[in-house]
Amino acid sequence: MPFQMRPDAILSEVKTFNEKLAQGVTNLMEVGEISSGVTPFEVVYTEDKLKLLRYVGEKEPTNTVPMLIVYALVNRPYMTDIQEDRSTVKGLLDAGQDVYLIDWGYPDASDRYLMMDDYLNGYLDNCVDFIRASHGVDAINLLGICQGGAFSLCYSAMHPEKVKNLVTMVTPVDYQTPDNMLSHWVQNIDIDLLVDTTGNIPGEMLNWTFLNLKPYQLMGQKYLG
Structure with a gap:
């Protein structure tokens, strides 16, 4: 039997929706400046639009293997660090991790000439090599998120000797x-x-x-x- 929704239920949902919409508009009009990214960091490496960030925690890292967060090209990396109580970055720092993150920057017309090889064996590989050299280690930990997780999977398959541990979050793997x-x-x-x-x-x-x-x-x- 097909699902049917009663008219009174539909009217109730529409009424609730409109009330929330009106309240939401009011909240937006009253909101002040919103900061994005709450954890302090330093830019330790740049290449074209890319910036490699190293986050500064309240205590020294206890994990001797640094971690690189590879985020998506299609979103902003401060989504990993929105608020102090909603921050993947802060949680990792509190757990003793030494956290780096790639900010890919904003694309423009010149990026149309970039290929996957440029991102994986160019930008990403250069960031990994920079971190390896800075810490004197052979391999680092990769945390790939979303599209960055797909990048990390590809990179780890091509350069397994440079990746000690691979962790992926919300990462598509099987596209079929x-x-x-x-x-x-x-x-x-x-x-x-x-x-x-x-x-x-x-x-x-x-x-x-x-x-x-x-x-x-x-x-x-x-x-x-």
């Missing part, structure tokens, strides 16, 4: 799973033609694609939450 709507869409797109036409894949296109996986939940309820 039958219940993955996003992979079904992408398999029918000529990616090479899209890149040749647009140069860089526009952020707005990626955002629109992800939102349309669950339009009501991600376009309405997510932002109200």
Whole structure:
């Protein structure tokens, strides 16, 4: 039997949605300046737009193997360090880790000429080598997040001697799973033609694609939450 929603339940949900929306607009109008990234850091290496950050904790690291966080190109790395009580970076520092993070910077038209090899065997490898040399170690720990996790998987497969431990978070691995709507869409797109036409894949296109996986939940309820 198909799922049916009673009219009174629909009206109730719409009413609740509108009330939350009105309250959300009020909150946004009253909010002041919002800081992003709360943990102090120093920039220890730069290359083109890339910056390698080393975070400064309240105590000296106890783990002798440094950790490099490889974040996604399509999001901002301060998502790992939003607030003191909501910070992956701070949690790692408190646990005695020596934490580095790659900030890829903002892409522009010149980035259309970069290939995967440039990111993996260029930028990422240079950051790993810099950390290895700075600490006098043969291998470091990699924490790959989202798209950065896919990068870390590829890098670790090519340079296993430089990676002591690999940890991935929210990282896609199998792109052929039958219940993955996003992979079904992408398999029918000529990616090479899209890149040749647009140069860089526009952020707005990626955002629109992800939102349309669950339009009501991600376009309405997510932002109200």
